[in-house]
Amino acid sequence: MDRLRSHYSIEVNEEDYEKNIFLAGWIEDIRNIGSIAFIIIRDRMGTFQITVLKKNDPDIFEKLVTISRESVISVYGLCKRSDKARNGYEIIPKDIEILSIAKTPLPLGVVDKVESDLDTRLDNRFIDLRKKEIQAIFKIRNSIIQAVHEYLRSEKFVEVHTPNIIASSSEGGTDVFKLKYFEKEAFLAQSPQLYKQSLMATGLDRVYEIAWYFRAEEHNTSRHLNESTAVDVEMAFINSEEEVMKILEKLVYKMWEKAKENKIELEVLNKEIHLPSFPFKRITYDNAIDELNNENINIKWGEDLGSDEEKALGKIMKKEGHDFYFITKYPIEAKPFYTMYDNKYSRGFDLECNGVELASGSQRIHDVEMLEKRIKDCNLSLKGFDFYLKAFRYGIPPHGGFGFGIERFLMELLDIKNIRECILFPRDRTRLVP
């Protein structure tokens, strides 16, 4: 055959009827009725049907009904209108080319009538990803990332890429992966925090990165990964964290809006997306504590909210009509060392959605002496921060930013219960393959 594909399944329309076309894909199902057989082929856009009569094409018939499901073929044939077939047409094959034979049995059915465990699915992710509802997640993921690029670039942000192999543990707090770097010891970055901040000393002013986070914590939950992605933003010449929050809320809104454009994928997933009210609610940490106290949930001032408290607050906000809300003015103890503060209150904030933390950010400290004091107060060693602190000694504007987990966002957007569904090849406490 001189080509493998002229159309995707759903691109075929009335103009193609009574013409010969090339289609290609995976054999999803073979329904052999005896003297006639229907073969369902799947491509990226959908499925189509090949109809073959035994008496007309005994050779092609034999080939098609004996090949294994999930084999890959290309078919050349006449496109005929048919009210009985899906999409309104069927292909009467003139020639087929078998491109790849699938072994049997499959380790995982694509359209079988039994569910598989997530673990089995992840072990065979390449087959799992043949399912249209699984593909839909990643098509939507693709489009929210597109929205990130479009919006941030429109706001004059520059996309950057900072190193993932670093010399010292970046922020303290969370555990990092250690690795050998020739004769030295190195670590995988838990976030681009220190690098994106040092870029504030360069004059680029506004930067963002689709970043990988590596975290060596041994948690075992449906909302943690040891390797995850995030949108990291840092912006200079700000007066307060409010300017950062304005960018973040607009970004989230644009991502939500873009996701809504994926009509086919949302239908496949049976999800509706409702745009959140805008701008998002701001509630101070103190007010959040008061609200929780009113519900008889007590929390000591200065402590970060636990997951139960977050959920309870999420319910209260929901009742008031807020899906998204910022918790602002956290106590300084609850925020990392680089967070700007006024007395006991930090200029740090979290963006929450229904009781789940989606993003956290702040105005940062840009005064090097203040920064050094905070590093010491947090019991961190100044040694590891040489390169970082140096960037603060030769002119650095006031700045702030946020980090925003992409998988967590997808979970909220599509109401997905396990974060592993939101990344192609998850890395969790035990999974390193595939």
Add this chain to the structure above:
RNA sequence: GCCCCGGUAGUGUAGUGGCCUAUCAUCCGAGCCUGUCGAGCUCGGGACUCGGGUUCAAAUCCCGGCUGGGGCGCCA
């Protein structure tokens, strides 16, 4: 780091000491069938995570390994 719970054909399950030569569905194979679209029907195939122990008897009870899931803490 702490705490709970699992592991039975390729896939998903039933089975809590003898009725298990292990259930059902899906799947795979053979056959029948000219409009299937969760195709149908007939026949066939395929499994107790591993190692030790208790017992007359273990898929089932106990111990350990391997392996998976969930929660907390922490975070995104």
